[in-house]
Amino acid sequence: MPNMDPKKCPMPVQEPDVRNKNFSEVALGYTYEMAVNEAKRCLHCKNKPCVSGCPVGIDIPAFIERVANEDLEGAYEVLSASSALPAVCGRVCPQENQCEGKCVRGIKTEPVGIGRLERFVADWHREHTTEKPKMPVSNGHKVAVIGSGPSGLTAAGDLAKAGYKVTVYEALHTAGGVLVYGIPEFRLPKEIVRKEIEGLKEIGVDIETNVVVGKTITIDELFEMGNEAVFIGSGAGLPRFMGIPGESLNGVYSANEFLTRINLMKAYKENAKTPIQHAKNVAVVGGGNVAMDAARCAKRLGAENVYIVYRRGMEELPARKEEVEHAEEEGIIFKTLSNPIEVLGDENGYVKGMVCQEMELGEPDASGRRRPVAKEGCTFTLDVDCMIMSIGTSPNPLIRSTTPGLETNKHGCIITNGDDGLTTREGVYAGGDAVTGAATVILAMGAGKHAAKAIDEYIKSKE
Secondary structure (H helix, E strand, O other): OOOOOOOOOOOOEOOHHHHOOOOOOOEOOOOHHHHHHHHOOOOOOOOOHHHHOOOOOOOHHHHHHHHHOOOHHHHHHHHHHHOOOHHHHHHHOOHHHOOHHHOHHHOOOOOOOHHHHHHHHHHHHHHHOOOOOOOOOOOOOEEEEEOOOHHHHHHHHHHHHOOOEEEEEOOOOOOOOHHHHOOOOOOOOHHHHHHHHHHHHHOOOEEEOOOOEOOOEOHHHHHHOOOOEEEEOOOOOEEOOOOOOOOOOEOEEEHHHHHHHHHOOOOOOOOOOOOOOOOOEEEEEOOOHHHHHHHHHHHHOOOOEEEEEEOOOHHHOOOOHHHHHHHHHOOOEEEEOEEEEEEEEOOOOEEEEEEEEEEEEEEEOOOOOEEEEEEEEEEEEEOOOEEEEOOOEEOOOHHHHOOOOOOEOOOOOEOOOOOOOEOOOOOEEEOOHHHHOOOOHHHHHHHHHHHHHHHHHHHHHHO
16 A cells, blocks of 8 residues: 655654754664655656656666565665665755656655655665675776766766776875765765775776876876776866955865865864864855855854855755755854855954845846845945855866867866767766766766766777
């Protein structure tokens, strides 16, 4: 019998006043009984609308049906056939805009908790299965992957399963890309990422860290080493700033730097070797998921007041609804319809305040959202000693500048011919944030998946 409860099973979480003082995972995960009961809410629609909302094409009804039948290993087999990182996706994907957004149950009631079930199945497999995956049969071909973020890991995993000898080159000392330096521990535990990467190594993926492609080695040299194709999944790690007075003061961070110090270097620990400012009053400029992450990290570092300063209203916030709700519960203060125009400093060059312009919403702009317009003569000053800029990132120009024939657009993003990720250089493919600019983990994974298929077809066509 299907479960016709109109609401999805709530996710157990840490209490707000407890979790905003620690970096342990906020969401605690479903129990076995919760997962089976939630899986029974699926109607198993014949046309599978939820699948059309998944960038990597998971057969969602099939894996959920196995959960309902208590065949959890079977459910994991369905998931892993399409997704290289199911435990990650179950935690950080914007399911409300993708698979769950297409769920028929969501038309009149709440959609099935697809992301929560994906997380449960992936966690169950990791905790209960000791059998190693089978090593794919080699096809004798080599491919290089630049970047070990979600797009690079997905491309590497799919190519390895097809028999390719894949080597991933990572600039940092730890593999995982944005999964380890960008997303906080309380949303995505790094042990989860490490385990997912270990799974890829077990099927033959080699990962070399501390390799900066463009400096340590070039793409031309990767081809000289016998690689028949190269996939660029180097992300978009170059922060943007507003260009307002005072941005060079001490206490102004990019969200990338702030989160990297905390997530990758563990600056929140007492004996951490990497310093981070433990500010009293913090302003985070921006309204996306990265801004929410930075604000919630600042709160956990002991800040008394943390402000999200965003030039549009609450309805226009691009961050996931769940992340906004968690931030509000944890005491983050939202200063919407506000835009910074100057950072104030003290006599020693440190931030002591931020002047903001009050805004109102005008006509829609090219993005379809109402354009923020300044309210003449209406400004206010926030008393802050730390400012974190989270207004977007761009790809690093290093690879472009050292690779003849590789073209980029005016934003520095690599130009490709569409879904297969082929660049303007033969044999070189790209995907994820390096192509689109900063986007979501699952969209980057989808790009890596499409590119892996195209690379396979390209190398086979040469034979």
